[in-house]
Amino acid sequence: MAKKKDIVFILKSNPFSWKAFEALRQAVGASIEHNITFIFMKDGVYTLTDWKPQLIGIDPIDKSIESLGMMNASIIAEKEAVRERGILFKDWGVEIQIKDKEEICDIIKDAEVVITW
Amino acid sequence: MAKKKDIVFILKSNPFSWKAFEALRQAVGASIEHNITFIFMKDGVYTLTDWKPQLIGIDPIDKSIESLGMMNASIIAEKEAVRERGILFKDWGVEIQIKDKEEICDIIKDAEVVITW
Amino acid sequence: MVNTVWIIKRMADFPELELIDEEDIIILIQDAVLRTPSLDNWYACEEDTVARGVKISQDKLVSYADIIDIIEKANKVVVW
């Protein structure tokens, strides 16, 4: 039977393709009945910068991130990845937690389902 | 107007997808009216090892390599890439020249068309 | 008891070692079989290994049926 699960989504590739869009859409769909944590790792942290998907033919992701915020999903960015790339985040109107790899490890270990992109 | 050209094909990614198959098919198609040089660089040198495309759902490439040989195409493998990977080539029934990067550079510089995969 | 099965697709993307627990199992598939890790608890998909002409000792090779059995016993699967 269906049950409410702790699902961790991990986006580790950069968002400049349809991957980020589809991963976020999937997470939004899951947020209605599950506890969602969405983690941006490695090049995935670029997703949270002020980039312009429309310029390269990709649909915007703002609504998906906003929806995740409304559904009380935890949104996490990998500290080391952010630092290495020296990037700044856009204000997405949701709380973004910066956690180091060790903390992210623990979250992955505690998850019931892990979906990676 | 169409003219006979010196075309260099370069396969630099590993062959364990459809890329190698399609690149070789393209080269065979071009070999009827052009001078073809087919260069395997970087992970592309794996193409010449004894691998089994059918096991991973890819069509065999033997006929394409044989055709290139019959059309007098030059088939070249990058010396450094072969050495780094410590690989052995299968006997494809065609001559495979091993050339270093510098020689390959010169071939690319002299080409009229370069098609990379 | 297997904790997490890590299915690794590309060696370059191999997860940081700290992610791997002692009770975890790593299964290399696709191009990940081209370079084997320095850990102990790993296996490689036999078909993907043979398809690539790579030599890996037989006791490290697993069939798709084996992979399914490992997945069944594990708590969860993470594809990386």
Place this chain on the structure above:
Amino acid sequence: MVNTVWIIKRMADFPELELIDEEDIIILIQDAVLRTPSLDNWYACEEDTVARGVKISQDKLVSYADIIDIIEKANKVVVW
């Protein structure tokens, strides 16, 4: 006279420096704009750069029309 235009798609795949001639031009497109090379004779596709929110000085940015003009003047194009 431009000899070869190198269109670079991924920085990790950047061709060995010995491939690049003095009269060659390098154009970074797609994810290659994320890291700029240590050479001089390069430009970056403006749209791909702005799309990724990357800061590159304006004199290094080229439009698609500019890229077409560079390609027209060159002997050949190599996508890498």
Place this chain on the structure above:
Amino acid sequence: MKLLIVLASNPYSHDFNTAIKLARAGIERNHNVSMFFMANGVYSLVREEIKNLAELGVKVYYCAHNANQRRISPESWAESSSMYGLSKLVGEADKVIMLD
């Protein structure tokens, strides 16, 4: 075991091969196997291999939005679904394998 395989990669890819081999092995071990196709994965719905898996008992779902977008009209052995439908499948599954 209820096994859910999600494929978001295009066919003629490593992931396509992995997905069908795992699904077949799952069925041979008498597991309950579902596959969900989304993004470029919906192109797989015209491949014979998937039809054969459906005939072997694999339940095949796809994201209708992605299929429309790509002008794919799947046959009746594939069930139209959505991201919400996928969420339900994830809730029911014992194990989820995401391939993209």
Place this chain on the structure above:
Amino acid sequence: MKLLIVLASNPYSHDFNTAIKLARAGIERNHNVSMFFMANGVYSLVREEIKNLAELGVKVYYCAHNANQRRISPESWAESSSMYGLSKLVGEADKVIMLD
């Protein structure tokens, strides 16, 4: 200039975006632009962007073998071709841009 753009990547990819932007810029500069779709690139033939380019004067060709394999039936603005046809186009082109 006779410009030939060969697309072997799937649509919804970087290469698809690069290919259409370069083709459009080529047409705007009054060049003679051809596009050849092969491998997973043939999936692009159902995209509006390619139809629009064809209407602007881009000559669109595709590998019939790859299209059959992927069950794609292109519309009449796209011309059925082959690897040998591609070879002829390469012979005629001043510049070839290969995207895969």
